[in-house]
Amino acid sequence: MTFILKTQTGYADAALILNEISMKTPVSVLRLPRGPDPNSRGFDPNSPRFIALCPTTLSSSSSSGAVDEEEQRLRSDLRERFLRTLLLMTDKQVEFNMHEKVRVRARFGASDIDVLNFQVSGLETPLGVQKEALLRCQDVISCSFEL
Amino acid sequence: MAMRQTPLTCSGHTRPVVDLAFSGITPYGYFLISACKDGKPMLRQGDTGDWIGTFLGHKGAVWGATLNKEATKAATAAADFTAKVWDAVTGDEVLTLAHKHIVKSVNFTQDSNYLLTGGNDKVLRIYDLSKPEADPQEIAGHTSAIKKALWCNNDQQILSAADDKTIRLWDKNTQEAVHTLSFDASVTSMEYIPDGEIVVITYGRTIGFYNAHSLDLIKTVDAPASIHSASLHPEKDFFVAGGDDFKLYKYDYTTKEEMESYKGHFGPIHTVRFSPDGELYASGSEDGTLRLWQTAVGKTYGLWKCVLPEELSSENSEVLYCPPAEIKA
Numbered sequence: 001m002t003f004i005l006k007t008q009t010g011y012a013d014a015a016l017i018l019n020e021i022s023m024k025t026p027v028s029v030l031r032l033p034r035g036p037d038p039n040s041r042g043f044d045p046n047s048p049r050f051i052a053l054c055p056t057t058l059s060s061s062s063s064s065g066a067v068d069e070e071e072q073r074l075r076s077d078l079r080e081r082f083l084r085t086l087l088l089m090t091d092k093q094v095e096f097n098m099h100e101k102v103r104v105r106a107r108f109g110a111s112d113i114d115v116l117n118f119q120v121s122g123l124e125t126p127l128g129v130q131k132e133a134l135l136r137c138q139d140v141i142s143c144s145f146e147l
Numbered sequence: 148m149a150m151r152q153t154p155l156t157c158s159g160h161t162r163p164v165v166d167l168a169f170s171g172i173t174p175y176g177y178f179l180i181s182a183c184k185d186g187k188p189m190l191r192q193g194d195t196g197d198w199i200g201t202f203l204g205h206k207g208a209v210w211g212a213t214l215n216k217e218a219t220k221a222a223t224a225a226a227d228f229t230a231k232v233w234d235a236v237t238g239d240e241v242l243t244l245a246h247k248h249i250v251k252s253v254n255f256t257q258d259s260n261y262l263l264t265g266g267n268d269k270v271l272r273i274y275d276l277s278k279p280e281a282d283p284q285e286i287a288g289h290t291s292a293i294k295k296a297l298w299c300n301n302d303q304q305i306l307s308a309a310d311d312k313t314i315r316l317w318d319k320n321t322q323e324a325v326h327t328l329s330f331d332a333s334v335t336s337m338e339y340i341p342d343g344e345i346v347v348i349t350y351g352r353t354i355g356f357y358n359a360h361s362l363d364l365i366k367t368v369d370a371p372a373s374i375h376s377a378s379l380h381p382e383k384d385f386f387v388a389g390g391d392d393f394k395l396y397k398y399d400y401t402t403k404e405e406m407e408s409y410k411g412h413f414g415p416i417h418t419v420r421f422s423p424d425g426e427l428y429a430s431g432s433e434d435g436t437l438r439l440w441q442t443a444v445g446k447t448y449g450l451w452k453c454v455l456p457e458e459l460s461s462e463n464s465e466v467l468y469c470p471p472a473e474i475k476a
Contacts, residue, residue, distance in 0.1 A: 024151040027445050028454045033196030036159040036189065042200025043190075043238035049175040053219065053236045 086111055094120075094145040096135060106133070108145070150445035154411045157196040157437040161185045164431030165417045166211045169193055170218035170235075172423050178235070179422075179429055180221055181437050182212035188223050190214075190235060193422055194449040196429075196439050200238040204231060210266075211252040211295075215259040222262055224250035230264045232276065242279050246272075252295045256302040263305060265296035271307055271317070286322045288315060295337045299346070299359050306346060306359070308334040314348060316362055326362040335390075336376040336418070343383060349374045354388050354398075368403045370396055376418045380442065381425040387440075389416030389430050395440060411438055 036042065044050060089108045096104050096118075106120035115137050123130040166182035170193070177193035188209045190199045207226035214221050214235060221233040230250045232242040248268035255262055262274045264283075269292060272283040291310035299306050304325065305317040312333055316326040332351040339346055344359040354377040356365040372392035379386040379400065389395045393415060397407040414433030421428045426448050430438050439449070447453040 024149045026151040027153040027441065028452050029153055029155065029450045030452055031450060033155050033157045033191070033439070033450065034198055035157070036198045036201060041203050041238055042198060043236065044199075045237075047199075050236055052175075 088147065089143075089145055092145045094143050096140050097142045097144075098135075098139045099141065102139075104135075106135070108143075111137075152407075152409055152440060152444045153451065154409065154438040154440050155196050155450055156411075157181075157191060157198070157439065158435075159189055159198055159201075160187070160435045160437075162208070162435055163414070163417065163433040164435060164437055165208075167418050167420055167429055167431045167437065168213045169420055169422050169429070170214035171216035173216075173218050175218075177423050178214055178218040179437075180212045180214050180223075180235075181431055182209040182223060183435070184208040186225065186227075188212045188221070190221065190238075191437075193429075194427070196437065196450070202231075202233050202238060202240070204240045204243075205229070207249075210249065213253050213255060215255040216257060217259070220255065220259055222253040222255060224253045224264060224266060226250075230262070232262065242276070244272075244274055244279070244283075249292075251293060252297075254297050256298050258302075261298075261302070263296050263298055265293035265307055265309075267292040269293060269309070271296050271305060273319070284322070286317055288317075288324055289313070294334065297337065297339045299339045299341070300344070306337065306339060308337045308348070314346075314362070316359075328357070328362050335374065338378055338420070340379055340381075340383075342381070345379060345383070347377050347379050347386065349377045349388065349390075352390075354386065356400075366403065368398055370405075375416060376420075378419050378421045378428060380421050381423065385442070387419055387421070387428050387430075389419045389432075391415050393432070395419065395428075395430055409440060412436070 092108055093105060094108045104124055106123040109119040109121055111118050117137060118135045120133050120135055121131060123133040160183040162184035164181050164183050168180050170178040179191045179193045180188055182188050186205045186207055186209055188202045191197060192199060202221060205225040205227055209223050209225045211224035218235050221235040222230060224230045226249045228246050228248060230244045230253050231240055234241050246266060246268060248266055250264055250266035252265045253262060260276055262276055264272045269289045271286040274283045275281060289309040289311055293307050293309045296305060296307045303319055305319055308314045310333055312330045314328040314334060315324045318325050330350050334348055334350045336349045337346060339359060346357045346359045348355045348357060352370050352373055353367050354374060355367045358365060370388055372390050374388045374390035377386055377388035383400050385397055386400050387395055387397050393412045395409045396405055398405050412432040412434050416430050416432050418431040419428060426442055427439050441451055445453055
């Protein structure tokens with residue numbers, strides 16, 4: 001009787017084993033080694049080693065929390081500066097650079113709440129001076145004025 | 148009853164595995180890093196082969212990879228002319244060290260503060276990792292590409308093997324070559340065993356063992372085929388070697404006799420290393436896989452389970468993966 005064993009070493013060994021007619025039992029394994037996760041680069045942040053050795057990051061969610069806080073602080077700073085600039089601009093002669101190489105001057109009045117339109121007076125245009133006008137903010141590239 | 152070795156295959160790489168290294172034993176076990184021509188070195192749990200993560204960032208084949216003793220840092224050497232240092236816990240890239248040519252070898256000192264690199268520009272470089280912007284200390288002398296560079300003798304000396312068929316022992320401080328070994332064939336691999344001060348060198352079909360201080364020859368053993376890599380067991384009772392004929396050979400270090408040979412890989416074996424506890428050895432091959440082999444075949448360790456004949460046929464054997472006893476068509 002021929003006793004045939006296929007081991008994990010693959011088909012190349014089949015012929016060898018047929019000739020050997022070995023009675024050795026292959027060592028059993030609990031499972032095969034786990035392979036890479038196709039969706040991530042690994043380094044599970046919930047593994048005991050990660051948690052123990054990365055105390056500064058605590059967990060991944062709170063580490064991004066720290067970054068968010070900083071970003072939020074910067075955002076509020078920038079917003080505050082912008083609003084103060086608008087306040088300073090009130091009743092001053094402002095030059096607006098707009099798309100299509102349009103440059104106009106006017107006395108700045110106010111902005112609406114969403115910064116969609118600027119209310120201006122005495123808008124100097126090639127067609128004449130417009131006593132009251134609204135400038136569409138999305139058309140404005142930049143504006144400058146003297147303090 | 149005699150047991151047949153069941154190697155554990157670690158898949159994941161898509162190109163040849165050219166280098167591998169184990170960390171020391173840490174409170175979380177020990178780890179294994181593999182360098183692959185696909186440019187994506189991987190970290191695995193050392194005793195099971197389970198994948199932990201992939202270090203993403205290199206833009207070329209990775210030729211060398213190493214872990215520090217605590218497995219908290221990793222370093223890789225690549226064909227994109229850089230060596231990179233990584234956080235081995237998070238997988239993040241920590242440092243990129245630009246070189247002028249392909250980097251082949253990287254090695255940490257015991258305290259992980261310095262990184263030694265060597266490659267095709269023939270110069271050994273020592274980077275102080277606490278001052279990464281500072282220029283590295285450079286040691287020149289080799290006349291061809293450096294294949295492997297290792298710290299030795301308490302990190303006071305450096306061993307380097309190059310394609311100029313020499314191995315040189317350098318003093319780190321004087322930057323001079325203290326000893327040189329010349330060979331007729333290219334040296335294919337080098338391993339340093341600190342406990343015992345032995346250097347294992349392979350060239351042609353020979354595995355040579357040398358004293359790490361004097362570079363005096365201790366003994367040589369010839370294998371049936373060209374050998375690419377060899378590793379000595381921590382207890383120095385055996386060593387394993389693999390090369391061109393796809394087989395792994397196990398030899399008795401004292402008697403120099405071949406004890407076993409194992410088939411399994413589908414391509415030449417490029418690298419083989421014993422784990423720090425000596426219970427297993429890992430081999431990396433042209434076939435893109437890493438395989439883990441038991442030192443004591445049949446012992447319960449890692450994923451291997453010692454099973455008595457009665458258990459194999461009982462109902463309890465469901466939990467065990469037994470290699471099927473049939474040949475697939």
